[in-house]
Amino acid sequence: MNASQSEQRTVVIGAGLSGLAAATYLARAGSAVTVLEKSGKLGGRAATDTPRGFALNRGAHAFYTGGAGSQVLRELGVSYSAGIPRRYLARDARGRLHPFPAxxxxxxxxxxxxxxxxxxxxxxxxxxxxxxxxxxxxxxxxxxxxxxxxxxxxxxxxxxxxxxxxxxxxxxxxxxxxxxxxxxxxxQHPVHYVDGGWQSLVAGLRHAAESAGVEIQSAASASQITLRNGRAAGVRLHDGRQLFADAVVVATPPEDVLHLVPAQVAPRLRQTLTDLVPVHVACLDVALARLPMPSQPIVFDVEQPRFMTAQSEFARLAPDGGAVVHLLRHLHPRELADPASERAALEALLDQAQPGWRDVVTEQRFLPRMLAVGALPVANSGGMAGRPSPRTDELTNVFFAGDWVGPEGYLADAALASARAAARLAVAAQSRTLLAAA
Ligand SMILES: Cc1cc2nc3c(=O)[nH]c(=O)nc-3n(C[C@H](O)[C@H](O)[C@H](O)COP(=O)(O)OP(=O)(O)OC[C@H]3O[C@@H](n4cnc5c(N)ncnc54)[C@H](O)[C@@H]3O)c2cc1C
CATH class of the missing domain: 1.10.405 (Guanine Nucleotide Dissociation Inhibitor; domain 1)
Structure with a gap:
């Protein structure tokens, strides 16, 4: 992208990984970019909370290297330190633990x-x-x-x-x-547990964005994209303000997009979003004064949809001697989840893999229904290639980024790949507008 967009203004909605990355690409191409984030804290689902010095991601997060995510972080100059998980175990149907044959x-x-x-x-x-x-x-x-x-x-x-x-x-x-x-x-490529939690990635992306001149407003909730002559003219905020823009990048989960895009202008987009299958997980995040069984840090359950990982065994996430353990229950989109039994199932796995954890628990939180992925790539719409595009014909200066967008990657890889794609499309559209006006 070349720096020729100085008169162009873009509003990015959402300061998770995808919003921050898209904003940086746009600003580097010369657009004046404002990011709106409704929360007081940046990072969205990649945020990390740090009670008593324990870095708790919002559910178990591992960065899969070697994909689009690594590429984007490299292009944006975001570096981080991390550890590589090892010593995986598998729990069989009779509850016995075995080496996981990875x-x-x-x-x-x-x-x-x-x-x-x-x-x-x-x-x-x-x-x-x-x-x-x-x-x-x-x-x-x-x-x-x-x-x-x-x-x-x-x-x-x-x-x-x-x-x-x-x-x-x-x-x-x-x-x-x-x-x-x-x-x-x-x-081919190692999985990374990020030192300090995924907030380290968020901090790196924030630094890249601000260094490129992006203005980031937190506690600034977008209410709706405003329109003029069938195009986006800007964004109205819940506090009554209005920002004008030549292009808008929406970097939120699909459910939020439905509120942001005016109902009358994009019926096909709305139908596409309504048909997506979101992926939810129940998470138990635990901080311990020590890890009772360091020899059993990671357990895949072969029988039930459960997974446990003591990430602090491999990455710097806890004060000296302490431990951070994440447990996940993979939910089914067509089954009603019962939070009490999901939690009991996760605690039972922790009882088995880390007996005595209840005596050394410092913090614990249960998140019964976290959105892990905005859209599951499903076979009946062709998998990743069938995910929504970062652009829509119905609103030609509005673009989309997130882990539900575009044909490339999964999870954060998809979020970051689509952020780059959305930014490129927005820059190209802005260039066309400038040329037409010249
Ligand atoms: C439990 C769990 C485990 C995961 N594990 C992994 C993993 O191991 N590896 C991996 O690669 N990925 C993992 N992910 C997925 C990864 O976290 C996401 O793909 C990634 O963080 C998505 O980033 P995003 O910016 O697209 O969306 P989000 O993080 O959802 O960011 C969207 C942002 O938009 C903001 N927003 C929404 N509406 C508005 C509005 N109206 N106005 C202003 N702001 C708004 C939100 O507050 C939020 O900050 C996991 C997710 C979860 C929940």
Whole structure:
């Protein structure tokens, strides 16, 4: 992008990862950018809370390196330090813990699978390595797993891995392209637990944005995009103010977009957003004075949709000697969740993996229904390629960024890839407007 947009003004709604990244790209291209964030704190779902010096992300967060997210952070000059998780365990249907067969060494020594399962798992990994992800966007992950192996224990193992990949129990809806692409990515690139929590990424993005000249307003809630002649003219805030803009980037989850875009102008967009399947998880975030069982830091549950990770074993997240443990329950979009039983299920997993944790607990919080992903890529709309575009024909100077937008990546990778795409489209649209006016 070249710096020729000095008369152009953009409002970005939302200061999560995607809003901050989009704002920086736009400002670097010369647009005058204001970011509106309704919360008093930046970061959205990537924010970290720090009670008594423990860095608690809003649910277990791991940065998957080697994808669009890493690329965008590099382009924006955002660096961070991190640790790499190891010593994964799998809990079987009878409640026993085994090495999780993610490495060759653990595959050899695990008692989760028998010899025939192990041989078949090697074949499955080889198939994953050869598979072109985009070829299976129309196949559900449960169908892909069922077609790939008939061995029951191996299927259960792959399903637990897939649930953790998607943050969802809805494998019969979730498209296999995400599972394939993410598995390929993690086989080649390490997963990072970020020192200080994801707030470190937010702080880096904030610094990049402000260095590029972006104005960030927190506690500034956008109420609606205003229109003139069928185009966006700016944004009205809940406090009554109005900001004028040549382009608007909406970097919020889909539910918020429905409030921001006037109902009459974009019926197709509204229908698309209404049809999306959001991904929710129940989270138990726990700070401990010490970790009772350091040898059992990460547990995938092969039987139930649960996952536990003591992230402080690998990253700087707790004061000396202390520990931060995150537990997730993957919810199903078509099943009614009962918060009390979700919490009990997470506490039971913690009782097993970290016995005695109740005696050393310093802080705990239960978030019964966190939005993990704005939209699950689903097989019946072609997977990642079927997600909404960062632009709509119905409002040509409004653009979208978030983990529900665009064909690239999943989770933060999708948020950051779509932020870059939305910013590029906005800059191109602003250039066309300038040329037309010249
Ligand atoms: C429990 C959990 C675990 C996760 N684990 C991972 C993981 O391991 N790896 C990974 O890559 N990703 C993970 N994610 C997903 C990741 O957090 C998100 O993809 C990413 O943070 C999305 O960023 P975003 O900026 O697109 O959206 P958000 O973070 O939702 O930001 C949107 C922002 O818009 C603001 N906003 C909304 N409406 C308005 C309005 N009207 N006016 C002004 N501001 C508004 C919100 O306050 C918010 O700050 C996880 C998410 C959760 C919840």
């Amino acid at each position: 490495t060759a060494k653990d595959l050899l020594r695990t008692s989760l699978l028998d010899a025939a399962d192990k041989a078949d798992l090697l074949r499955v990994f080889a198939r994953i390595a050869m598979q072109r992800a985009s070829d299976v966007g129309h196949v559900s992950t449960s169908d892909w797993i069922a077609q790939t192996t008939h061995r029951p224990k191996l299927r259960s193992f792959l399903e637990s891995f897939a649930r953790t990949t998607f943050y969802s129990a809805a494998l019969e809806l979730a498209s296999a392209d995400v599972f394939i692409a993410r598995t390929q990515q993690t086989l």
